[in-house]
Amino acid sequence: MVKSILTSISCLLLLAASGQPIPVNDNATTSRYPFINTIFNRVLNSTPLDSFYQKLYRLKSGGKGTVSVVHIGDSHIQADFLSGEVRKNLQDFFGNAGRGLVFPYQLAQSNAPGDIIASSNTSWTFNRIAHPEIPQPAGISGFGIRTSATGANIRLSLRQDFNRGYQSFSRLKFFLDSSSTSGWILEAEPNDVPYVLKREEGDSAVYQQVDLPMAASSFSMAALPGQGPRDFYGVSLETATPGVLYHTIGVNGARYDQYNIAPLFWRQLPALKADLYIISLGTNEAQRAAFAEQAFLREFNQFITRLRTASPGAAILVTTAPDSYKGRYSNKVLKALNQSLAAETNKLYLPTWDLYKITNGFGSAYSWSRRGLMSRDRIHFTAEGYRLQGQLLFNAVAKGYNEYIESLQPKKLP
Numbered sequence: 001m002v003k004s005i006l007t008s009i010s011c012l013l014l015l016a017a018s019g020q021p022i023p024v025n026d027n028a029t030t031s032r033y034p035f036i037n038t039i040f041n042r043v044l045n046s047t048p049l050d051s052f053y054q055k056l057y058r059l060k061s062g063g064k065g066t067v068s069v070v071h072i073g074d075s076h077i078q079a080d081f082l083s084g085e086v087r088k089n090l091q092d093f094f095g096n097a098g099r100g101l102v103f104p105y106q107l108a109q110s111n112a113p114g115d116i117i118a119s120s121n122t123s124w125t126f127n128r129i130a131h132p133e134i135p136q137p138a139g140i141s142g143f144g145i146r147t148s149a150t151g152a153n154i155r156l157s158l159r160q161d162f163n164r165g166y167q168s169f170s171r172l173k174f175f176l177d178s179s180s181t182s183g184w185i186l187e188a189e190p191n192d193v194p195y196v197l198k199r200e201e202g203d204s205a206v207y208q209q210v211d212l213p214m215a216a217s218s219f220s221m222a223a224l225p226g227q228g229p230r231d232f233y234g235v236s237l238e239t240a241t242p243g244v245l246y247h248t249i250g251v252n253g254a255r256y257d258q259y260n261i262a263p264l265f266w267r268q269l270p271a272l273k274a275d276l277y278i279i280s281l282g283t284n285e286a287q288r289a290a291f292a293e294q295a296f297l298r299e300f301n302q303f304i305t306r307l308r309t310a311s312p313g314a315a316i317l318v319t320t321a322p323d324s325y326k327g328r329y330s331n332k333v334l335k336a337l338n339q340s341l342a343a344e345t346n347k348l349y350l351p352t353w354d355l356y357k358i359t360n361g362f363g364s365a366y367s368w369s370r371r372g373l374m375s376r377d378r379i380h381f382t383a384e385g386y387r388l389q390g391q392l393l394f395n396a397v398a399k400g401y402n403e404y405i406e407s408l409q410p411k412k413l414p
Contacts, residue, residue, distance in 0.1 A: 077250030085390025095243025139233025
C-alpha cells in the first residue's frame with residue numbers, strides 16, 4: 001500500500017517536472033503579419049500524432065534516447081529554411097541529437113542549405129528524384145552523385161552559426177553504393193585515426209556507420225583504388241546527446257509520383273527510423289494546365305502506403321502548399337489540388353497542417369509578395385517567408401504537444 005502511494009507520488013512529481021508546455025506566441029505573428037489566420041494554425045485530425053507526442057514527452061521527462069523526424073518535400077524544403085526553423089525550435093526544447101541527413105548538393109550542381117559546405121577534386125554525374133528518365137539512381141536524400149575518377153574525394157563541413165547553436169557530430173551513417181570492390185578512407189578532425197569504409201562481400205546493409213571518439217564539424221573522404229563507379233546518396237550526422245534528430249529530404253521539382261517510382265529511396269528510408277514523417281508536396285503537381293484529381297489521389301495514397309510499409313510505427317503529418325502565382329494570377333490548379341488533398345486526408349483521418357488555409361488561401365500570395373516574402377518567380381518564398389512558415393508549423397505541432405501533456409495531468413475532483 002505504502003509502496004503504491006510512493007509510486008503514485010513519484011509519477012506525479014515526474015509529470016510536474018517534465019510536463020511544462022512549449023511556449024507558443026501566435027500573437028506576435030498576427031500583429032506583424034495580419035494576413036495570416038493563426039486561428040487555423042493547428043493540426044487537424046491530430047489524434048494519430050499522440051504516439052509521436054508520447055515519445056517527445058518521454059524524451060523530455062527521461063532525458064534519454066532520440067526522436068526522429070523526417071521531413072519530405074520539394075523545393076520549398078530543399079534549402080532548409082522552413083524545416084530548419086522547425087528543427088531549431090524542437091531541438092531547443094527537447095535537445096539536439098544532430099544535424100541529421102545531409103547531402104553535398106554543390107556536387108550535384110544544386111542549391112544547398114546555408115550551413116552545408118561541400119567540395120571535391122573532381123566532377124560528378126548526378127541525378128535527383130525529379131528526373132526518373134536519367135538512368136542513375138537517387139537515394140535517401142532524393143539525390144545521387146557518381147564518379148569513376150581515381151583519387152576522387154568529398155569534403156563536407158557544417159558552417160557554424162553561434163546564434164543558432166554550434167553544430168558537430170560524433171556518429172556518421174553513410175549511404176553509399178553497395179559494391180565490395182571499392183571503398184573510402186574517412187578523416188574527421190580532430191580525430192587522428194582514419195577510418196576505412198569498405199563493404200564485405202554479401203553485405204546488404206543500407207548504410208555504413210562510423211563512431212568518432214571526439215566530436216567533429218567536418219569530414220573528408222578519399223576513394224580507395226578499386227573497380228567500378230562510386231555512388232554517394234547522403235550521410236546522417238548525429239551526436240551522442242539525447243534529443244530530436246530532424247532529417248530534411250527536399251528535392252527541387254519533386255512530385256508524389258516521382259518519389260513513388262524511386263526504389264532505392266524506399267529501400268534506404270527505413271534506416272532513418274522515423275517517429276514522424278512530415279510530407280510537404282503538391283506545388284509541382286499544380287504546375288500542370290489542369291488538375292487530374294483521380295491520378296493525383298492515386299499517387300498520394302500510394303505514397304502514404306509506402307510510408308506505412310517503410311515505418312509501420314511512425315506517425316504521418318501531411319501539409320498543404322501555400323498559394324502561389326501561375327503567370328499573372330494565383331494558381332487555380334493549386335487551389336483545386338489543396339481542396340482535394342484536405343478532403344482526402346480528412347476522409348483517411350490523417351493529421352493535416354493546412355498551410356493554404358492558414359495563409360488565407362486563393363489570392364493570398366499577393367500579400368506575401370507585396371511584403372517581400374516571395375521570390376521573383378512568385379512560386380517560391382524568401383528565406384524570411386520560409387522561416388515564417390516554419391515558425392507557424394512549429395507552433396501548430398507545439399499546440400498539439402501541449403494539449404497531449406495536458407491530457408496526462410491528474411483530473412481535479414469536483
